[in-house]
Amino acid sequence: MAALANVSLQTRQAYWCGASYLATPSEPILELYVAVFFAIAVLPCSTPEYPWKDSEALTCDICPLGMFVGTNCSRDMSTQCLPCGKSQYTEFRNYLEWFLCKDSTFDYCLRHTVCPPGEGVRLQTAGTRERDMECELCEEGFFSNVSSSTAACQTHSVCADNQTLIPGDDIHDTFCSSCRANSVQPQDIKVCNQEMVRFVLGRLHSGRLTQRLLRALRRVNRGSADLELSELLDVLVGKKSPSGLEVLLDALDQARLPHLHRLVTKWFSAQGSV
Template sequence: MGVLLYIERTNGGAMSLFTAGIFLCRQYLYIGGIWGIYIMGVSILWGILSVYEGIYSVGAIYIYIYIYIYIYIYIYIYIYVCVCVCVCSIKSLLLHLSHNPRQRISQRNTMWVCGANTSLAKLALCSLMLALAQTSPSVPTYQWRDSVTGELLICNKCQPGTLVAKHCTSSSPTQCQPCPENHYTQYWNYLDKCRYCNVFCEDRERVEHECNATHNRVCECKPGYHRGVHFCVQHKECGPGYLVSKKGTAESDTECAPCPTGTFSAHPSMEKHCQAHTNCSSLDLKVNVPGTTHYDTLCTGCLGHYNLKEVNAECDQAVQDFVVHKKLSSRRIRRLQLSLNGQDKLEREAEIYRKLRYSLAHLKASQPDKPLLPTLLPILRKARLGHLEEELRTRFLQPPNSLV
């Protein structure tokens, strides 16, 4: 209608009115039905009269009024059908959600009242039911046959935390009651008994959520443990040279990562960070053993200042540290071990180094009134470790300015 009035005011010509008539019919054909086809025919007739008799002819004006009347009639009928569909759809939905299983809705009466036999009513009904289904909460149902009447009923289920005390009948809805203590139902159900809380926490577990009406008891691993395949397992420690990249939880184990360059971790631990190497220069000392990710930098002030006549505990310790941390082959270490205490066993490398440190400490303790280096040098020569003997002489006996 707005298009026709606009064209009439602007006097766009007979052909424009004919096009407007087709446009009007096209819009109403989308709605569907006989009324849309009828209006299309009248609009085409109006366009023909406008071409041959002029835009303001008596015939064109008559058809113009005629179209207005039928458009308004069609709009009123459309509104009436939509209202009927809405009322009947709401009534049907309310009856469906009712707790009374005997309440039914007659499909034949609903079709007659709402005009559902037309495509218009079906479209409106589907749209409305879809919208209501998305916004209205629904109670789950189940089928139950009445033992008295034999009628197959649609009963409402009981909500979580309850059980069925009495199934619905033809005259009463389902009756529910709460679960007893130490029992639960987790979902909507029609059970006549609640489930028993059969989960019990073990020695390495603790209660995360206690048993209640809607959930079984939930256990989690105690601090320091994580969930394994069948039981809780203690979190692992990160070994020397590693830090904790991710602390263990009740569900996952500790994750480790190598220490960054310039840091170390000397012992298995659960620390988040590795320690920085000692800066010998800041202490006015020299580097005796460079640090690695497994141990700290070892500093000393004895390089080139070792006294072969007087006992100096700090310098003797520096000699022991240098020998122990010197990277030697397993064969050479066993020769040295044999020269120190007469033992030569096939052992793991870590155990060999541990015993080597112990043997050097025992050698020092056996001669507390003598410096360690004069006693150690002949032993190295006996073990055919001449290169290590030479390194010790160069490092501790020569002046500092001659050290590389």
């Protein structure tokens, strides 16, 4: 059998039973080997095979959808196909191989697409070993704050009647606050400080933003190099009555987080809640 000639590194064409399927690899390592292991040509409607040389020239059965070659065939053994792992797939028959390189194992099932925050897995097209999944934007009333190949968009939480509802968006859940921003009672101020800490931690969805606020807070408290952000916020804001709000707003300014500054002012200060 003749392998497909002149297969480009960008696009591969696989054939069996008279049909053609376009395959575009999505991982850089696949580009290095796919021209050799992914060029498939078989007789129309026959059992798909590929050439292999062991101690002699052989033709081996290729693997079905959802699997890849674990062990090539020999004179006494047929091809040993292995199932794709979790969150992996092959959507066409193949003879993509398993490799052991030093202490690392590589197989050539493709990984399912990962949906970024603000998107979730479309439930009707969840990924399997034989197909990739599809992402969809989270609609109004839904959110996703993770990068995932399995999680769908979630419904925003519903707050209790005695809580303040801070609206969510496609990345953040609704925040249900017990803060009474107009109160001057020490206990109410302490609750507001603690709620501010919880709110800010939930809104910092980027490692870069987290580090900026962490550096700003460490400048306020010079002896806090070993404290993580949640610990620093608890020390400087959560337990800092009544100046917790002022400390936090100043840190948000220094960290260049104006959007978060506006939200904290709106929902947790007496001026903003009027």
